Amino acid sequence: MTDEKPYYFISDLHFGFRSYAEEREQIRFFENVCDEIIRVRGYLVILGDLFDYWFEYKTVVQKNFHRILTKIEDISDAGLKIFYLSGNHDFAHLGYFKNSFGIELSEQSITFELRKKKFFLAHGDGLVKNDFGYLLLKSIFRNKMLQKLYSKIHPSIGVKLASAFSRKSRHYTDGKNYGTIDGLSEFAKQKIEEGFNFVVLGHSHERKFERYNDGYYINLGTWLKQPCYGLYSNGEFKIIDKENG
Numbered sequence: 001m002t003d004e005k006p007y008y009f010i011s012d013l014h015f016g017f018r019s020y021a022e023e024r025e026q027i028r029f030f031e032n033v034c035d036e037i038i039r040v041r042g043y044l045v046i047l048g049d050l051f052d053y054w055f056e057y058k059t060v061v062q063k064n065f066h067r068i069l070t071k072i073e074d075i076s077d078a079g080l081k082i083f084y085l086s087g088n089h090d091f092a093h094l095g096y097f098k099n100s101f102g103i104e105l106s107e108q109s110i111t112f113e114l115r116k117k118k119f120f121l122a123h124g125d126g127l128v129k130n131d132f133g134y135l136l137l138k139s140i141f142r143n144k145m146l147q148k149l150y151s152k153i154h155p156s157i158g159v160k161l162a163s164a165f166s167r168k169s170r171h172y173t174d175g176k177n178y179g180t181i182d183g184l185s186e187f188a189k190q191k192i193e194e195g196f197n198f199v200v201l202g203h204s205h206e207r208k209f210e211r212y213n214d215g216y217y218i219n220l221g222t223w224l225k226q227p228c229y230g231l232y233s234n235g236e237f238k239i240i241d242k243e244n245g
Contacts, residue, residue, distance in 0.1 A: 007114075008037050009230035011047035011123070011202030012222035014089070020064045027067050029227050029242045034071040038078045047202040047220065048087020048123030056094040069100075076101040085110065087123040087202065115235055117197040124203030124219075127187050185210065188217030198237060200230065209239060 013030065015023060037044055051065060061069070075082055084097060086107045097103040109122035185208065188199040192215035200218045207221030207228075218237060220230055227242040 006040055006042040006231060006233035007045055008033060008042055009045045009047060009200055009220060009232070010050075011220040012049045012087070012205060012224070013227075014049055014052040014222060014224050015068055016062070016064060017052035017224065026223055026227050026242075030068060031071050033229055034075055037075055037080065041078075041080065043080060044075055044082045045121065045200075046082065046084045047121060047200065048085050048125070049089040049202065049222075050084075050087075052089055054090055054093065056096050061096070072097075072101055072103075076103070083110065083121075085121060085123050088125040111196070114232070117235070118195055120191045120196040120199045122201055124184050124187075124201035127184065127201075184208075184219065185217060188212070191215075192217070198232070207239070 010030075010033070013026070015027070015030075034044070036042075050068070072082065082101065082103050084103050084105045086093065086105050090105070093105050097105060109120060111121070112119050184201055184204050188201065188210075189212050191199045192212050197215045198218060199215065200220070202220055202222075204219060205222040205225065206219060207226070208217055208219035210217045216237065218230060218239070220228060220239065228239050230237060230239050
């Protein structure tokens with residue numbers, strides 16, 4: 001990565017959870033953010049769960065996602081980089097984003113350095129010590145053989161099932177008590193102690209901007225509660241809400 005451009009961070013948008021009509025304002029905000037990225041020649045970092053569910057078919061794309069996908073294509077066509085870290089609702093990306101937009105999805109955390117500031121980025125799922133139940137589900141959902149079998153189901157049925165699975169996963173996340181010892185905050189503190197200046201996560205749906213020693217733990221929350229994005233520019237990281245963005 002390079003530090004010559006501003007970086008825009010989004011996480012846990014969960015498009016598709018509500019009806020298309022109910023999400024119009026949030027979609028418009030997303031489009032405005034993308035337009036700004038193109039205008040300032042910035043980079044987009046997606047920290048997972050762009051959609052509330054995503055299952056990929058060879059010839060079918062869910063129709064209510066067309067405006068989101070068009071804006072991603074606009075950024076790609078402008079020659080700007082998009083980084084996409086898989087979330088727990090991104091369990092069936094099979095090549096569409098890579099083939100259509102040139103985006104390589106990462107199922108692992110990524111690290112980089114900007115102006116001598118070290119960044120650790122991850123969705124956050126499976127990072128805490130007491131998430132064994134989720135790790136088991138993740139191994140099932142990410143199983144390539146099972147995904148291939150699932151793809152044989154007619155899309156009208158498959159999308160409904162994927163949406164149902166996604167809602168169960170989201171309810172699990174929202175109801176999860178990560179504790180005070182082995183939660184994402186403690187994980188972030190550990191990474192800061194290892195020398196990272198910014199630890200940026202999602203998944204928990206709890207917004208955080210916490211200073212710890214010489215670093216910051218940042219969690220962008222979820223657009224289900226408050227649409228926002230993170231902006232790192234000129235050595236400063238800030239969170240910008242829909243209302244004041």
